[in-house]
Amino acid sequence: xxxxxxxxxFEPEDSKELHRWMNDADAIRNTGHSPxxxxxxxxxxxxxxxxxDIVMAIELDNSQLAGWVFLQKLEYEHGRASIGILLAPxxxxxxxxPQAMSHMIDIGFKQLRLNKIYLTTRGxxxxxxxxxxxxxxVVEGTLRKHCFVDGQYYDTYxxxxxxxxxxQG
Ligand SMILES: CC(C)(COP(=O)(O)OP(=O)(O)OC[C@H]1O[C@@H](n2cnc3c(N)ncnc32)[C@H](O)[C@@H]1OP(=O)(O)O)[C@@H](O)C(=O)NCCC(=O)NCCS
Numbered sequence: 001x002x003x004x005x006x007x008x009x010f011e012p013e014d015s016k017e018l019h020r021w022m023n024d025a026d027a028i029r030n031t032g033h034s035p036x037x038x039x040x041x042x043x044x045x046x047x048x049x050x051x052x053d054i055v056m057a058i059e060l061d062n063s064q065l066a067g068w069v070f071l072q073k074l075e076y077e078h079g080r081a082s083i084g085i086l087l088a089p090x091x092x093x094x095x096x097x098p099q100a101m102s103h104m105i106d107i108g109f110k111q112l113r114l115n116k117i118y119l120t121t122r123g124x125x126x127x128x129x130x131x132x133x134x135x136x137x138v139v140e141g142t143l144r145k146h147c148f149v150d151g152q153y154y155d156t157y158x159x160x161x162x163x164x165x166x167x168q169g
Pocket of ligand 1: 121
């Protein structure tokens with residue numbers, strides 16, 4: 001289990017690493033985006049920030065950059081936002097995502113006064129599903145045969161977490 005996982009502002013120079021993580025084969029398979037150039041990775045970050053997304057770098061004890069986590073689609077009138085995460089390949093499978101997301105969920109519920117944080121994940125992404133379940137996200141709906149990957153259709157899960165569940169949990 002990774003220890004002392006912290007969030008800090010995502011700096012422009014972090015996009016170089018983001019470019020590498022986004023082009024990892026598992027990341028492409030799990031998120032569904034196409035391979036991206038360095039310029040596209042930079043402009044992806046800029047667009048997210050410009051549209052009001054909360055974008056944070058995940059940093060470990062030793063100041064190593066381990067990934068990024070963000071809140072997007074912020075809709076304050078409904079008190080909701082969607083959460084996303086991507087770790088560097090070498091930091092996956094070490095329990096880092098639940099810790100990093102937990103910090104971001106705290107920001108969402110305890111600072112931004114959100115009422116709900118939600119996400120979608122592909123049905124075959126068992127690692128992500130387990131990480132999200134551990135945090136208290138529950139499946140609210142199944143989008144049947146929603147994505148086509150490697151010649152096969154897979155379900156996508158809509159998962160959600162309510163402030164009342166997080167704050168009393
Ligand atoms: C998915 C991701 C966010 C998960 O974060 P993580 O820190 O690697 O997750 P964890 O190490 O906490 O593992 C989560 C659970 O999956 C289990 N797990 C690890 N590898 C697994 C595998 N190949 N298959 C199934 N379960 C697996 C872990 O044991 C853990 O369960 P446990 O706590 O009950 O033991 C991260 O691996 C990642 O960035 N992957 C690439 C991009 C991606 O898939 N993003 C999410 C899109 S929805």
